[in-house]
Amino acid sequence: MSKIWLIAQREYLTRVRKKSFLIMSLIGPLLTVALFAVPVLIAKMSDSGKVVAIADAGGLFADKLPESKDDISFTRVSPDLAAAKQEFQKAKYDALLYVPKMDIGNPTGFQVFSRKGLSLTLENDIRRAANKAIENRRLQQAGIDRSVLDNLKAEVDLQTVSLSEAGEKSSSTGISTGVAYFFGFLIYIFIFLYGVQIMRGVMEEKTNRIVEVVISSVKPFQLMMGKVLGIAGVGFTQLALWVLLSMGISSVASTFISPSKAVVSQAASVSASTADADVTAIARPDTPADEAAKKSNFTAKAFQALDNADLNMPLLLACFLFYFLGGYLFYGALFGAIGSAVDSETDTQQFMMPVTMPLVLTFVVSQAILTTNPNGSVAFWMSMIPFTSPIAMMMRLPFGGVPAWQIGLSMALLIAGFMGTIWLAGRIYRVGILMYGKKVTYGELSKWLFYKG
Structure with a gap:
């Protein structure tokens, strides 16, 4: 164990002292916020200030033009289409809506002109304005006041309550879904980020022939275990820094919003x-x-x-730390085995797909099943299988109702899965770490598992 901890300490300190680690730890939360905020800001900037000209030959907007909003406004031009096109070119409007003479019962012949193609958002806004105008005209013909119809509409303030044997407690499906995706996304990203670091670290030592000197003092299994634990410490350190910085940013932002x-x-x-x-x-x-x-x-x-939103945050945080570490150790051993079996990153693709597919599958299934039926049979089995349980269980827990025995069984199976994968990875690692210049196949890997010595 002392050799394992020495290797883990070396892996940890080597990576923590790098400038890239410090920079990413500091700007990581800002990049995460930018990842979600920048596309929204760009979309708003690209769709802001749009002006739509209306050539109303059919008199659909004779009473008044559609109401302007923050990102779109309407103006009236000549009802003659030819004259309207000339005005459209001179005034540099973003779009031109032509309303033909029509039967209000069967409105056809509408046209929208633009210079370089119409964005989907602007097209939907124009269609919505035309549809509302036609509805208003039909309501007038039927003798129905639009204001009366709007007054009949209602928005119910629905409060969701979780009723179980433990009693009643308030809940929020939207917030639970957001928390589920947040925890699941963190585990997903960190498994890939630091699992690949293990694979690259093993390949680097293998290609530079450093490992030939190292394994003269330690066993290959001890070397791999030390790498996995050391990089796990790096992941926890960076996660803790991100959490602290995110809390600070959130507290500052909350004073403004x-x-x-x-x-x-x-x-x-x-x-x-x-x-x-x-x-x-x-x-x-x-x-x-x-x-x-x-x-x-x-x-x-x-x-x-x-x-x-009555979320059991102590349970969520405790389970997140366990599945974060358990999922990383489980997949980290597999990534280490891949790194020892190949000589370059181009050769890793054939082995990466079977390893990463369960993680991707969990996210795909979560959108359709896990967040819509978190206590169903599919969610149960996915939260038990070690390949999918780190993300699947964290998708279920924010919704509540997960029995304690299921959480305990899932954790036990993940620990057993880690022990099994670390054993299999060790068998591959001890042979592959000294194998050079040979393309490895799945059949070759299966033989390595049963080599003696």
């Missing part, structure tokens, strides 16, 4: 006054103050839902 009591009370008063208003007030378009109040009210509800 969390709603104050005054804003929340103002939003509540606006909501109450809106509920008591008459039909004509409902038909009135929202003012900027109304929009701000709605956004504040939505933010307040989001924070309240987060507080009310």
Whole structure:
């Protein structure tokens, strides 16, 4: 064991002292936020300030044009299509909607002109505006007031409660799904990130012939075990730094985005006054103050839902640390075996696919089954099989209702799976680590398992 810890200490210190580790540990949370925020910002920037010209030959928008929003506005041009096209070219509008003379019961002949193709978002906005105008015209012909119809619509504030033998407790499906994907994504990323580091480290020592000197003092199994444990320590260190930095960033960000009591009370008063208003007030378009109040009210509800989501965070964190370590050790041994069996990264592809496929499969299945039926038979078996249990169980736990015996059995099977894979990987490692210049096949690997000595 002393030799294993010496190797683990060397692997840990070598990687922790690198500048790349320190830089990624510091900017990792910022990159994670940017990964999700930048596409949204780019989409908003690309779709902001769009102006759509309307050539209304059919008189569909005779009363008024569609209401402008933050990212799109409408303007009226000549109803003649030829003249409208000329205006469209001169004024540099983003799109031109031509409304033909038509039968309101069978509206056809609409055309949308653009210069370099129309984005899907803008096309949907234009279609939505035309559909709403046709609906309004049909309601007028039927003698139905649009404001009355809008007043009949309702949005129920649905509170979800988990009822079990332990009693009642509030829950939130949306928040549980978000937490499940967060923990599952972290395990998925770290297994790949640090598992590949083990594989590359083994290949580097093998190609540089360093291992020929090292294994004169330690056994191949001790060398592999030390590498796996040392890089596991690196993963935990970086994870801890990311958590601490993320908490700091979140606390700073919450001071800017969390709603104050005054804003929340103002939003509540606006909501109450809106509920008591008459039909004509409902038909009135929202003012900027109304929009701000709605956004504040939505933010307040989001924070309240987060507080009310009764998640067992101690259990979630404890299980996350276990499955994070267990999943890494399980797959780390397999990655180490792959690194010892090949001479270059190009040769790893044939062995990487069978190893990584269960992880990818778990994420694919989670979207269709695990988060929609977390206590079903498929979710149960996937949380028991060691190849899929690290992610599958963390997908189930935020929804609650997982019996303690299932968690214990899953953990025991993962430990047994790790012991089995570390034994198999050790058998491959002891032969492959000194094998050079030979293309390894699956049949060759199976023979290595039964070599004596």
